[in-house]
């Protein structure tokens with residue numbers, strides 16, 4: 001589902017100490033948002049709960065970043081990444097996000113132990129110098145995705161990221177935590 005919001009150039013910045021928190025079910029539908037999530041997204045809690053998390057997806061974000069995000073969390077690992085999000089009024093806000101799977105203990109009816117029940121995400125204010133680096137990488141990734149067309153977009157976008165990280169000898173996680 002697309003949010004169809006027209007982006008504006010207005011930035012809203014997270015403050016030091018702000019934490020934007022959300023929880024989703026296993027399919028990425030919002031089950032919890034904290035007050036700061038509500039403030040930055042511009043929606044009411046009622047408008048948010050039950051919606052797909054792509055309600056705050058900004059069109060400047062490469063698809064291949066979300067592909068990596070989902071691959072990582074579905075396999076049970078935690079994901080770190082910089083994300084440009086869009087508010088209801090078209091403003092944008094950058095976050096540094098950590099997303100982790102939430103597992104069942106096996107205690108609930110019908111839930112097997114170790115099954116992924118949903119995901120939990122905490123975002124904090126990114127450092128502006130890091131945003132500059134990431135913004136230009138994402139621009140290159142987006143361009144590659146658009147030039148290739150939908151079918152090969154993920155491969156093309158991911159290649160830009162991989163080609164940049166590979167010479168450093170790091171993996172994605174080490175790279176993103178080191179910039």
Ligand SMILES: Cc1cc2nc3c(=O)[nH]c(=O)nc-3n(C[C@H](O)[C@H](O)[C@H](O)COP(=O)(O)O)c2cc1C
Nearest residue numbers: 024028053054056057058066083085099119120121
């Ligand atoms: C816990 C959790 C948090 C997420 N946080 C964001 C977020 O802040 N911004 C965002 O655009 N997508 C976020 N996503 C990814 C979205 O589910 C979705 O994949 C993304 O917005 C791309 O949307 P699309 O697949 O419809 O293009 C999150 C997913 C999960 C499971």
